[in-house]
Amino acid sequence: MIPLNQFIALVCAAVPRFQAHAPNTQQESCILHDPAVPLMIVAGPGSGKTTVLVLRALRLVCVNGWMPEQIVLTTFTRKAADELRARLIEWGLRIKNHLLANPPHPTPVGFANWLDTIDINRFVTGTLDSICEELLTTHRDPTDPAPVLVEGFVGNGILTRHALFPNQVHNDPNLDAYLTTFTFDGTAPANFGEKIGICRTFLDRFVHDLVDLNQYQGAASHPQARQRLAACAASYRQFMAGGYRMDFALLEETFLQRLQQGRLQRFTNGLRALLVDEYQDTNPLQEQIYFTMIQQTGASFTIVGDDDQSLYRFRGATVELFRDFQQRFVQQVPHQPQPHLEYLVENYRSTPPIVAFFNTFIQNDADFLPARVQPPKPQIAAQRPANGVPVLGMFRGNVNHLADDLTSFLWDVFRGPGRVINVVG
Numbered sequence: 001m002i003p004l005n006q007f008i009a010l011v012c013a014a015v016p017r018f019q020a021h022a023p024n025t026q027q028e029s030c031i032l033h034d035p036a037v038p039l040m041i042v043a044g045p046g047s048g049k050t051t052v053l054v055l056r057a058l059r060l061v062c063v064n065g066w067m068p069e070q071i072v073l074t075t076f077t078r079k080a081a082d083e084l085r086a087r088l089i090e091w092g093l094r095i096k097n098h099l100l101a102n103p104p105h106p107t108p109v110g111f112a113n114w115l116d117t118i119d120i121n122r123f124v125t126g127t128l129d130s131i132c133e134e135l136l137t138t139h140r141d142p143t144d145p146a147p148v149l150v151e152g153f154v155g156n157g158i159l160t161r162h163a164l165f166p167n168q169v170h171n172d173p174n175l176d177a178y179l180t181t182f183t184f185d186g187t188a189p190a191n192f193g194e195k196i197g198i199c200r201t202f203l204d205r206f207v208h209d210l211v212d213l214n215q216y217q218g219a220a221s222h223p224q225a226r227q228r229l230a231a232c233a234a235s236y237r238q239f240m241a242g243g244y245r246m247d248f249a250l251l252e253e254t255f256l257q258r259l260q261q262g263r264l265q266r267f268t269n270g271l272r273a274l275l276v277d278e279y280q281d282t283n284p285l286q287e288q289i290y291f292t293m294i295q296q297t298g299a300s301f302t303i304v305g306d307d308d309q310s311l312y313r314f315r316g317a318t319v320e321l322f323r324d325f326q327q328r329f330v331q332q333v334p335h336q337p338q339p340h341l342e343y344l345v346e347n348y349r350s351t352p353p354i355v356a357f358f359n360t361f362i363q364n365d366a367d368f369l370p371a372r373v374q375p376p377k378p379q380i381a382a383q384r385p386a387n388g389v390p391v392l393g394m395f396r397g398n399v400n401h402l403a404d405d406l407t408s409f410l411w412d413v414f415r416g417p418g419r420v421i422n423v424v425g
Contacts, residue, residue: 008031073125088123089121139267174222203229207249209285210288255289260292343378394409
């Protein structure tokens, strides 16, 4: 293993991209942070959060001596998961090969044998859904069938045939009145396809938000519509369970249940570290999965996110879980230390005008302030030079004027004579 104070130098020597641009002070603090203390990283846009997550995982291997298969890294999209895994393998192999060619002096006994045992390809990476599916398949009890994952169009077909039609959703005026609250223009769904989409969102949110359906049905407003949706959820669940079918929400719910029942010990017994990217897009069900893993294993826990980049509320994400992470973690995992907070604010992606516009826009949005981590992270600092291209914005009093003027602008630029814009400042 490598001493902690030598790890950053090792990374810079082994990986070409860090020879010109070594991790900055903020990134280094996150990478080298004590794994025994949970770490919350609030990372601004373009601040190198994926770099930090990957190097922290590799540090746990090189410094702490943990095996890659004992470390789980999860992120929100498949594309991000692929990028995470690609960097782990590329940088991990470069570090391993560098150590083989340049062992430390004096060389510890068994150093070469230790390096031989490290298989960089065995990091557990992916979206939480993909990891749940893999573990429910490979770590299931012999009597448990493997899950049959149902996606998209097929799932909506099952929902329609086995839940919506049997429960008369297609001709219920009470439900139509309730659903007007959840359409863009405040009117009833324009067609049955739109109604399916809204009902699907309800059923997913029932699961992701850990909704008590008895309490939901007992609310004073729209009781008949609520009862109808709860009945649809029950019918849908019954049919899906019959063939061990699962959509993504039910897959995560089943995984949590198996964790709580102690039926995934082949996985949890070896878990040493859990690193979660894009935590601002986590929902309550996923949070319970993460907290249950830490409760059962005492694994090192690192989360990375940005309260200013919560994009997936429509899919159940709850930015308040990230905002209140430190308090929620202490309440639900009381035997662990208080999570330590670090900020990443040096932007390496955008030019200074873009960064300045972002800082102004975020800080002037009073409606968003309650959703931000406290104290708020410092202003993002641009690290790239300016290129002379200004930020172009278009603001109108209503959406129709904005649509008309934006369409006209795009037409002039791409099909017409172009536009001349006078830049002030």
